[in-house]
Amino acid sequence: MESLGGPGAALVVGLDNLFPPLPSELVLPLAGFAAGRGTFGLGAALFWTTLGSVAGAAIVYLLGALLGHDRTRRLAGRIPLVRTSDFDRTAAWFARHGGKAVFLGRMVPVFRSLVSVPAGVERMPFGRFLLYTAAGSLIWNTGFVVAGYLLGANWAVVERYAAFFQYVVFAALIVALGLFVARRVKADG
Template identity: 75%
Template sequence: MDLSLASTPAEPMTGLAGWAVGLIDSLGGPGAAIIVGLDNLFPPIPSELVLPLAGFSASRGAFTLLGALFWTTLGSLAGAVIVYGIGALLGRDRTRALVARVPLLRVGDFDRTEAWFARHGGKAVFLGRMVPIFRSLISLPAGVERMPPGRFLLLTTAGSLLWNTAFVVAGYLLGESWSLVDRYASVLQYVVLAAVAIAIGLFVVVRLRQRRPAAR
């Protein structure tokens, strides 16, 4: 990727991007944390947009790159904890009813996330931080099933930090051309999904091989 694009003059930001940059300029790191936290609470706000913006703001001196990573990961964790708490408080049936009322979400999204969590537990929480929709919803079944809080926090922090670093650093390097990150976001997400599919396939193969000697 040609990083010289960072010097290309940018048009004035409007809409969500303009609001996000304005909030970060006003509040600094806490503003970035709030925006990323909202991505967990309101899935229509895409992290593929707000994370590169945090990197872009860091490149302009709003905070350091390490500061951007710290605040965005803190925001991800805070949003995930809130969603976890909602799941733990409401239980499965009322959580499904709540999801049905959220714009742009379907109950089927929650059902698929819950099924994934039931099969893979901790791996689902870690990898779910890097998958669209699942990223915002995976904390719900973790709360419903009362996953141990310490384990949930550790896996959520690790997955969020890995995902956030990729997008924040890209936005930092690209500067005013941060929006180019969006072109490659879907590619990265497909890579994550492919890795998940391969990991699941290997797990199934290993388990089947382990069962054959026992059956004999």
């Protein structure tokens, strides 16, 4: 943070969208800590980290848009236990709730990196996508950056609590996937 400053924070947070194992939950408190030490201001930390979030999400959106609805539907139909009707229901749901999904999804680990794909696939208007992404990312980033700013040298404490939240999300995903597979196998069996 000290050598790369705000643009470095933007780059690392942007990469979180492309490579989800790179956790923004670790980078954001560090940016807050750097702001507290005077490397850059708190406002600058929020600006750069949010810019990075939006830029990374825009790249993933564009990848989804390049993939497109029809190609994604065909690919989904090739996944074991997944039917094209599942994709159609998901696309219809996203058409109704896409704005909320993008906005709220920016505040949920794992989902925050993936929500840009359906937005691109379903061609959500790019301006709306950027607005929802920026708003949701700013809220998420503010919580972690301010925590790092306030905790100072103890900024790493935030990661422990964030890790717990991530584990809860992963556990919920595993349970949901297990239920989906069990139901589908039972229905097809």
